[in-house]
Amino acid sequence: MPQKQRTEPWMELKLAGNKCFIAGQYGEAVTVYSQSIQSIQKLKTFGPKEKEDLAILYSNRAASYLKDGNCNKCIEDCTESLQLVPFGCKALLRRAAAYEALERYRHAYVDYKTVLQIDCNISVAHDGVNRMTNVLTSIDGPSWREKLPPIPNVPMSVKESYVQAQQGRMVDNTEKAPGPAAVKKAKALKEAGNGCVRKGEYKTALEKYTESLGYDPTEVTTYTNRALCYLSLKMYKEAVSDCDEALLMDSANIKAFYRRAHAYKELQNKKSCIEDLKSLLKIDPNNIAAQKLLKEAQNMK
Incomplete structure (x- = not known):
């Protein structure tokens, strides 16, 4: 009988x-x-694999700090992560969001812009660059770029590695792809959540989707489904967050764009709402629901 592979304590803690x-x-x-x-x-042994895993742990803890509103700690952890593995997209995005919340707009712009060098299709980074450009123009005038910190050049090897990782559906908040048993359990919980949605039981559905993500955090549709529940429960910031996660995994996800746009509309964020709908309509020009919501957004005061 084959010996069961030992799981390191830090791996269990990470999960x-x-x-x-x-x-x-x-x-x-x-x-x-x-x-x-x-x-x-x-x-005792600390090789490249352990270095990468430690970078992920710092990035994950940074995300927790960010959600809790501790932006300074988020920045510290993202910087630690980026020192271990330079140009990690999620660490850069989380640090950019923390900089933005602290009104350190120049640093936020640099991080968002760096992400776009790695992958020009990440909508969260495009949105961030647009916001920072508008803010910095209003603060510093036409010469705002002259006051920016240096924007690092991303090596081609980093871009190629990122593309390969995306093609392999590698997600940095999991130790590895979930096993068959976990996927089966996650699917059953997601289906239960779907059933609750059909009955209008959004709070219960939200709980089912959250439990499903605990077994398989790589399933994009579970994030977009949970975003729908958040919208129905008027938890708009949470809906935006779930759509952000979905778009990091699938940068052309129509449901994520539409539901995030809806959330932005309710949050009175006209500009971001319109940007998401325009991005959606580039992918699906005949989407009637998006066309209708875009007209409503354009008429917002």
């Missing part, structure tokens, strides 16, 4: 942290990710 994060327990996620970081730092 536990992921489940806390997906469930919205951000403070608990910080605690568990911290324990995982301490555990991996004590390893």
